[in-house]
Amino acid sequence: MKTINRLLDFRSYKFKIITLSIISSLSLESCSKAPNRVNLGDEKYASDSNLPSGNNGDGAGTVNLTRNVSVHRLNNREYNATVRDLLQTALQPADNFPTDTIGSHFDNEGGSLSISPTLAKYYFTAAISLSEEITQANLSKYTSCTVATDTACLTKFIQTFGARAWRRPLEAAEVTALATVSQAAAAGGSAALLDYVRQTVFQLLLSPNFVFRVELDANPANPAQRKLNAYELASRLSYFLWSSMPDAALFAAAADGSILTDAGLQAHAKRMLEDSKAVSLVKGFGSIWLHTDKVRRTNLDPGLFPKFTPKVREAMAVETESFIADFLKNDVDVSEMLTADFSFMNDELAAYYGLPLPNSATHVRVEVQDVPRQGVLSHGSFLTATSAATRTSIVRRGAHVLETFLCSPKLDLPAGLVVEPLPDKAATDKTVRQTLADHVALPACAGCHLIIDPPGFAMEAFGADGLRRTKDGVNPVDSTGSYKGTPFADVMDFRTLLQKDQIFRTCVAKKVIAYGLGRALGSADEAVALALDQSNKAAGGSLHSLITKFILSTTFRSR
Amino acid sequence: MKINKNFSRRQFLGTSGTAIILPFLESMMTREAIAQEANKAKRMLCYFTSCGVMMDKWKPAILGDAYTMTQILQPLESMRKDFSVISNVSNLVSKDLVSAHSIGTAGWLTGVDPKPGIQAGISAEQVAAQKIGGMTPYRSLQLSQRLGNRATEIGALSDSTYCDVISWADTKTPLIPQSNPRAIFDTYFSGTNSNDSEKEKAERAARQKSVLDATLSQLQTLKNKLGKDDTYKVDQYMTALREIEKDVGKVTSMTTCPIIDRPEAETASLPGMVSAYPAYYAVMHKLIVLAFQCDMTRFISFMFSPGRSERSFNFAPLNIVENMHDLSHGGGADNNAKQALIQAYEMKMFASILQSLKEIPDINGSTMFDTTISVYGNELSSGGGHTVSDLPLVVAGGGGSLKLGHHIKAENGTDLANFWLTILNNGLGLGLPSFGTLGTKVMAGL
Numbered sequence A: 001m002k003t004i005n006r007l008l009d010f011r012s013y014k015f016k017i018i019t020l021s022i023i024s025s026l027s028l029e030s031c032s033k034a035p036n037r038v039n040l041g042d043e044k045y046a047s048d049s050n051l052p053s054g055n056n057g058d059g060a061g062t063v064n065l066t067r068n069v070s071v072h073r074l075n076n077r078e079y080n081a082t083v084r085d086l087l088q089t090a091l092q093p094a095d096n097f098p099t100d101t102i103g104s105h106f107d108n109e110g111g112s113l114s115i116s117p118t119l120a121k122y123y124f125t126a127a128i129s130l131s132e133e134i135t136q137a138n139l140s141k142y143t144s145c146t147v148a149t150d151t152a153c154l155t156k157f158i159q160t161f162g163a164r165a166w167r168r169p170l171e172a173a174e175v176t177a178l179a180t181v182s183q184a185a186a187a188g189g190s191a192a193l194l195d196y197v198r199q200t201v202f203q204l205l206l207s208p209n210f211v212f213r214v215e216l217d218a219n220p221a222n223p224a225q226r227k228l229n230a231y232e233l234a235s236r237l238s239y240f241l242w243s244s245m246p247d248a249a250l251f252a253a254a255a256d257g258s259i260l261t262d263a264g265l266q267a268h269a270k271r272m273l274e275d276s277k278a279v280s281l282v283k284g285f286g287s288i289w290l291h292t293d294k295v296r297r298t299n300l301d302p303g304l305f306p307k308f309t310p311k312v313r314e315a316m317a318v319e320t321e322s323f324i325a326d327f328l329k330n331d332v333d334v335s336e337m338l339t340a341d342f343s344f345m346n347d348e349l350a351a352y353y354g355l356p357l358p359n360s361a362t363h364v365r366v367e368v369q370d371v372p373r374q375g376v377l378s379h380g381s382f383l384t385a386t387s388a389a390t391r392t393s394i395v396r397r398g399a400h401v402l403e404t405f406l407c408s409p410k411l412d413l414p415a416g417l418v419v420e421p422l423p424d425k426a427a428t429d430k431t432v433r434q435t436l437a438d439h440v441a442l443p444a445c446a447g448c449h450l451i452i453d454p455p456g457f458a459m460e461a462f463g464a465d466g467l468r469r470t471k472d473g474v475n476p477v478d479s480t481g482s483y484k485g486t487p488f489a490d491v492m493d494f495r496t497l498l499q500k501d502q503i504f505r506t507c508v509a510k511k512v513i514a515y516g517l518g519r520a521l522g523s524a525d526e527a528v529a530l531a532l533d534q535s536n537k538a539a540g541g542s543l544h545s546l547i548t549k550f551i552l553s554t555t556f557r558s559r
Numbered sequence B: 001m002k003i004n005k006n007f008s009r010r011q012f013l014g015t016s017g018t019a020i021i022l023p024f025l026e027s028m029m030t031r032e033a034i035a036q037e038a039n040k041a042k043r044m045l046c047y048f049t050s051c052g053v054m055m056d057k058w059k060p061a062i063l064g065d066a067y068t069m070t071q072i073l074q075p076l077e078s079m080r081k082d083f084s085v086i087s088n089v090s091n092l093v094s095k096d097l098v099s100a101h102s103i104g105t106a107g108w109l110t111g112v113d114p115k116p117g118i119q120a121g122i123s124a125e126q127v128a129a130q131k132i133g134g135m136t137p138y139r140s141l142q143l144s145q146r147l148g149n150r151a152t153e154i155g156a157l158s159d160s161t162y163c164d165v166i167s168w169a170d171t172k173t174p175l176i177p178q179s180n181p182r183a184i185f186d187t188y189f190s191g192t193n194s195n196d197s198e199k200e201k202a203e204r205a206a207r208q209k210s211v212l213d214a215t216l217s218q219l220q221t222l223k224n225k226l227g228k229d230d231t232y233k234v235d236q237y238m239t240a241l242r243e244i245e246k247d248v249g250k251v252t253s254m255t256t257c258p259i260i261d262r263p264e265a266e267t268a269s270l271p272g273m274v275s276a277y278p279a280y281y282a283v284m285h286k287l288i289v290l291a292f293q294c295d296m297t298r299f300i301s302f303m304f305s306p307g308r309s310e311r312s313f314n315f316a317p318l319n320i321v322e323n324m325h326d327l328s329h330g331g332g333a334d335n336n337a338k339q340a341l342i343q344a345y346e347m348k349m350f351a352s353i354l355q356s357l358k359e360i361p362d363i364n365g366s367t368m369f370d371t372t373i374s375v376y377g378n379e380l381s382s383g384g385g386h387t388v389s390d391l392p393l394v395v396a397g398g399g400g401s402l403k404l405g406h407h408i409k410a411e412n413g414t415d416l417a418n419f420w421l422t423i424l425n426n427g428l429g430l431g432l433p434s435f436g437t438l439g440t441k442v443m444a445g446l
Helices: A002-007 A013-033 A076-087 A117-131 A151-165 A172-185 A189-206 A230-242 A248-255 A262-274 A276-289 A292-297 A310-327 A334-338 A347-353 A380-385 A394-405 A432-439 A443-461 A491-500 A502-517 A525-538 A543-551 B024-028 B031-037 B074-082 B100-108 B124-132 B181-189 B198-223 B231-247 B274-293 B324-328 B333-358 B416-427
Strands: A071-073 A212-214 A342-345 A364-367 A481-483 A486-488 B043-049 B083-087 B141-144 B168-170 B299-303 B372-378 B393-397 B407-409
Touching: A071 B231, A076 A117, A076 A276, A117 A189, A117 B198, A117 B231, A151 A172, A151 A189, A172 A189, A172 B198, A189 B198, A212 A230, A230 A248, A230 A262, A230 A276, A230 A502, A230 A543, A248 A262, A262 A276, A262 A543, A276 A292, A276 A310, A276 A502, A292 A310, A292 A380, A310 A334, A310 A342, A310 A347, A310 A380, A334 A491, A334 A502, A342 A347, A347 A380, A380 A394, A394 A432, A394 A443, A394 A502, A432 A443, A443 A481, A443 A491, A481 A491, A486 A491, A502 A525, A502 A543, A525 A543, B043 B124, B043 B274, B043 B333, B074 B083, B074 B333, B074 B393, B100 B372, B124 B299, B124 B416, B141 B274, B181 B274, B198 B231, B274 B299, B274 B333, B324 B333, B333 B372, B333 B393, B372 B416, B393 B416
Parallel strands: B043 B299, B043 B372, B083 B407, B141 B299
Antiparallel strands: A071 A212, A342 A364, A481 A486, B083 B393, B372 B393
């Protein structure tokens, strides 16, 4: 016991030497070789056969979440945006739908999106409500036809409107089927045309061709990789950048095939990224990637942290959202998110951080000259949401960095381990870090914790409330640690090490790939992500350039 | 069930809480049918809580009916004869507990070991709903008090579905619950006091059916072009639309029952401020009672919190600052005492629903409490140890041949699937041969 305690005395010089040699033999291997582990830094691939848990071994009906599904349900955000763009409606029916779950990375993953009877009922009533927004007064907005007897006109209406609703030209048989149903609904008299149009819209919205993005394979039993056709590509592109359907210009590029060319695809990607609808990347990609919503539900002990008010909390969420919005547009290398000397604050937040006020009630860009405060790791949204109510959590902050910036697998506890709780902190004068050290003294725990904890150590300079501190209780804070064998003295050192880690860069690329394709990643995607990052780094390394390069890749243009 | 065809169901709107209640069945049924229905449980409430319990404050010291009520069970004291607390039922089907919360949650009502790829098995109340849930406007409802979206825990089952869902329609169809009280109210309780004539209603129904038919046809065409890994997605939609088609044209307005006011704006969206939680809980619990009272459905699953909840209880009278999951791993006398207080609070919320059901008459002089089997449980037994053996379970109300009023210890080897089979067969009289993976026989003693 004594030996272990000495080994884990972080302040001893001897320990530093011992640790460095132990790490190479103990840490990565013990965290990976023990049962049910994978190498740290590699994503856990659902398609790999060494799935440890939850598999009864019968193998029947195993679902692979890393494949490109053929029927990819719109998620709630996409449903709302699509009906907004298709019908110019103010209705947001999906606000009432059951909240989508989050898959391996995001909430747009095809393998994770299903239709329950409840959701189907909501699709049904939404389709009715949306179709009933069409009235005699606004009918001309939807069709130029004037009478229900003008078959040629109505056929054209179904073809045109249907092509937008289903995001591809309709087959003749489909048009006929729609027309037959609509015609039957058209009662006589002045309402006939209205009934016809409403019934058409109702059908189009309820259809699987609306609620799913469909990508069929010629031989579904044994699908071969193929290039997407023009309409499939257009949809994949618009749902990536806008969480919505293609616009008229993009449909035109699908119709004439120009979307399939490098020049055409690049031009549309560029204009769509610059369009205001690209704000969906902040909500669907950036916010989920950086977990910005979590701070909105973070409750710290108000007795200990009275300044952490709901307004401050909200301001922290907006800070990180604005920050990622900027990085989606700016031209700096994406790794500078970790060290950026700017952020976005309002007076409330700047005052909270103890920084100069920008004299604005709304968030504006501010220079951050306080060096430890620079970069997204020092955002309040991250620091507070990863804390317990009364104290910091080194493990949670470490795990958050691993998952968010290193695409680490969600690590497994050793099987059969009895997790001893941290002793009552009130009973000791020790810092959280010291208490943790006692806790992870067991070799079975040390292996993974030597990897999880260091980012948390670096962040110890910030309290649970996200504010700078030099003491944890009565003892000084210790922000030193070791990242993959290299020691760091403080959060600035740590950031730099993380920034230089290729695994971090590759992880950012992986996040873009996962979101762009709307699926979990498999082992085959590892090389794609690495190549994408390397190519982008040479071109300046910005996030929008990473996105554009990915769009131009074979992976994005194929299935 | 024979229905008196002369009965016309009317709905009273806007008389919050003061309308006269007509028991649905008695007015709708013939005398023979009433006699048949008497004293039979026909409703299920599955009430789920998370992060385990303090076993020493949960489990009574002795078996039988003369035990002293423990701290966490105390809110049920007045109903002592009407519930049983069950010990020694375990999740035996899951061998690898790495993702303990996911397994505990997804396995609780399904009695299976959940698999990667968003897979579990049909949940117990869905089995019942599919068999006997067709008489109400909605076969079942899945509700939850989920405060926002989040990714969850470690291991292969890291998709948040596993911790956010307890009801499953089949192996691949999780029934994502609803947690927005205003949306729930608008969808199920605001009613359509339609002024359409019978002719207009018939025309509307015909139009809807025709669209549903056309859509089903499109789905079949699409299904024929898909590989086996994708067809289940289309099947889910087809199954759902067929159900909707059966109900098109049916009167879905409710019988007379008190309509609550539309939930206020601050409870309409999922609250970020912990001080708003009690009001939110109150309205969600009211909606559960209302759904039963108005016979909108007879099968409700409810998640007080999702699996691995990081819920805060920092409101009066608890005023506990640490969140639930942290407390469950905290250890020490102080943390344990706080956990027990929270768990007793959750039991009090459960008891409040039971109390409300006791005040709603059902047929033949019984109450809805008597004709509802209410089960209270938790994803884990020990939150700190991530254990799923000897899970906390309470069975209340009921009817059928369930043994209530006792602390019952199941024999060794009793899996959750055995427990649910017992509920379904001995409680609801469904006569099923099995349930879940290990549920091939009912448990003794319940």
